Amino acid sequence: MAARQREISVSEFFTKNRHLLGFDNPRKALLTTVKEAVDNSLDACEEAGILPTLAIEIVEVSESRFRIAVQDNGPGIVRQQIPKIFGKLLYGSKFHRLKQQRGQQGIGISAAGMYGQLTTGRPLRIISRTGRRKPAHRFRIAIDTKKNAPVIQRDEEIEWDVAHGTRVEIELEATYQKGRRSVDDYIEQTALANPHAEIRYAPPKGEEIVFARVTKELPKESSEIKPHPYGVELGVLLRMMKETSSRNLRGMLTSEFSRVSSPVATKICDLAGVSPTINPRRLTGPNVEALFHAIPKVRIMAPPTACLSPIGEELLLRALEQRVEAEFCTAVTRPPAVYRGNPFQVEVGLAYGSELGAEDPVDLYRFANRVPLQYQQSACAMTKSSVSTDWKKYGLQQSRGALPAGPMVIFVHIASVWVPFTSESKEAVASYPEIVKEIRLGLMEAGRRLGTFVRRRRREADEHKKRSYIEKYIPHIADALQEILSLSDRKRDSTEGKLKTILERSRKI
């Protein structure tokens, strides 16, 4: 039996368990592939301070086979890095950083390439150029799943009429459908949450759709932060003590955590009964455990929130007004908050329309770090928060345990240095109590504003109805009075006028 034991490569693992990465079925495979490429492009542009211009193309090769191309005007990728970024799972720059980004893991795009290869046998095709004076490189890259390593099939310099940017092409077995949770939906929602991006989209059938920029201002650049002590785990703390380059414990605590000043570090050490000047590598297990238990007892400032880059109320409102047909829009950006030491920030928008569908449940648009979430709605903290909010207060209908009904779109966005997704395919946000609370507060504030609007509109409608009654019946009453009192025609008209005034007045009291 011992001979049978062997290592399993991470790409073999994810080939077998592709549903973990969002490749459960051909329809979702198409969406996931577009999503991973778009996430990467937007992240790259923003990190380089470039206003993103994206071109997304989906070409139907045969009934069940599509070629997807996503091209950006980002900074490009240096030649040596291209094979690993696209041809190796668990490789990238984002995993080890506490920073608000769309990508987190270093899996997405290489997994999409692997899925394409698995279903069509075709390699990934990449073109990238880092600047006008640099050549453009074209690659064809396959993935050796047994080794989790790229296999370079072609690597050449080419002419490319693009100053800088990256283009990735993947061919895969897939299905294209319109409607809910479609690629079309996803791209539209991406434009909504990224009002600074221009996105051109050529669907498999029909004309190119252009989502123009709503603003020319780039989002505030999100910065990287150090971990906050409240979120650290014992095992991680033990490892940090061994790996630190600090010579003494106090120095280690102040330099490797955020918000730990020298007095705070001393207080933690005192409480744990450990000298602040000891060499961290000399600490015993019980020492570190004592420090670990001392941390929550010391008051430490919340982590810095400069690392967060929300959309902002004004821009969100403008994007909602531009992209959703609605009579009333409102947007709320909550102040930053913290879960398990990770800063996060919630934004909520409501767009209330008057078209048909007043009996249907509202549409819930969910976003994490500006990326629309399309699947697993019921498992998401955003859904739970929306369902547990009392929408009747704000003039909507709502059955117990359900989303409210009405002609409305609810927009919820969470921005964080680490979004706690419930699964690797990044489809739903885990229900940390702090997160649920913030979303509810946002929904309630937006809801109150909506309630004011809905009530005013209802009052206006009532008023209109009453007024039309009055206008309908007063002439008849006047006729009757004329007959009873034998009034002249002129007198009758003035009576009618007076009647109107009196009734109006009495109605308003």
Place this chain on the structure above:
Amino acid sequence: MAARQREISVSEFFTKNRHLLGFDNPRKALLTTVKEAVDNSLDACEEAGILPTLAIEIVEVSESRFRIAVQDNGPGIVRQQIPKIFGKLLYGSKFHRLKQQRGQQGIGISAAGMYGQLTTGRPLRIISRTGRRKPAHRFRIAIDTKKNAPVIQRDEEIEWDVAHGTRVEIELEATYQKGRRSVDDYIEQTALANPHAEIRYAPPKGEEIVFARVTKELPKESSEIKPHPYGVELGVLLRMMKETSSRNLRGMLTSEFSRVSSPVATKICDLAGVSPTINPRRLTGPNVEALFHAIPKVRIMAPPTACLSPIGEELLLRALEQRVEAEFCTAVTRPPAVYRGNPFQVEVGLAYGSELGAEDPVDLYRFANRVPLQYQQSACAMTKSSVSTDWKKYGLQQSRGALPAGPMVIFVHIASVWVPFTSESKEAVASYPEIVKEIRLGLMEAGRRLGTFVRRRRREADEHKKRSYIEKYIPHIADALQEILSLSDRKRDSTEGKLKTILERSRKI
């Protein structure tokens, strides 16, 4: 930016994404740890042909910290393999085999150890012995998450009063609770689906519980099979062609797939327009694609099903009768079926009681390869199949879109060489149409038997009620008749007797 790009180890990845492995919260962490150790023990015993005897111990170290020990009488593990099996993620013997086993991935037990280390800093402790004449080895193993490699802290020979077997101890932050989805529940259900195992369980509080064997017969040993051509993917086929040791295509197809005879192989080649004698390594991409498209057009026998080892109707019935308090039990083992080239087999049991709770939804016990599934019930194919079955036909109450109500346990088991779980924490089975269909057929057959019982019992209850009415009123009628007809006391008694007979007769018509 290029300098920032780096490799991410699979253990770093799963440390951050521990919820993927079932370590979302302290309560679930306890359950998952016990489960992984028990799965491994039962697999090891069965593979070695040993009737499993397991001892599970949970010791409360402090309010939020527990030490779990699971010991088996399995074949033991050879010394050199111990560190990697317990201290390295994605390492094991089960991933590359098509065989019905509890474990599939080579992640479980090392992930549990990693979680223990992360939350308590304590290493895994393992004792293992492969036979009476071999020494027992005791290890203390930590995991270097940056490298995904074991760190051996201790490795020694010890005296152990066990002839062969393995004991694993993990200390972790956790919460112990009774009730639904508890460890207690899990162990009870494990005993139900493994009637050949003896399980002793010492909970943190209270006395040891012993689940005795229901049978001394080991389950039929499941054998390993080759993949079936209907389930192969283009990318996999391309790789197989490159890696095969066969010299010609026909030989490759017959030797590397199950159910491909020489005529079947020839037919595939003919349809694809490729010579059956060509060296597989010489095939071009389009050649392999043509073969890939030819496969589904050729009739190929379903895969062999000797690889499956269901519990069996008789044993399942006995286990249900022994472990569940019920008035009526029934069990159905469906014939084997196939999804995506993978053989599987469904078993269904119903245990209908008469205690309280007739208004509550039934209990659904879900099992995959004899392992109870505790979480994500609503996402599981077994739940969907149970909900979509019309239980009213069988005499139960059922609201639309819900499980039926009544004093009943539904038991569903799927045995397969590859169970398609919806997530890495192995909590729910994906809804492949073939799987849903088989479960429904099983439920319907068991349901019909239940219906007969429920109707008979209801008839008996009705009869009893009517009879008691008759017995209640006849004396009064007889009294009245006596008075009207002025009968003697003796005549009255015989009249009463005749009345009863007449009424009984008329009631039965």
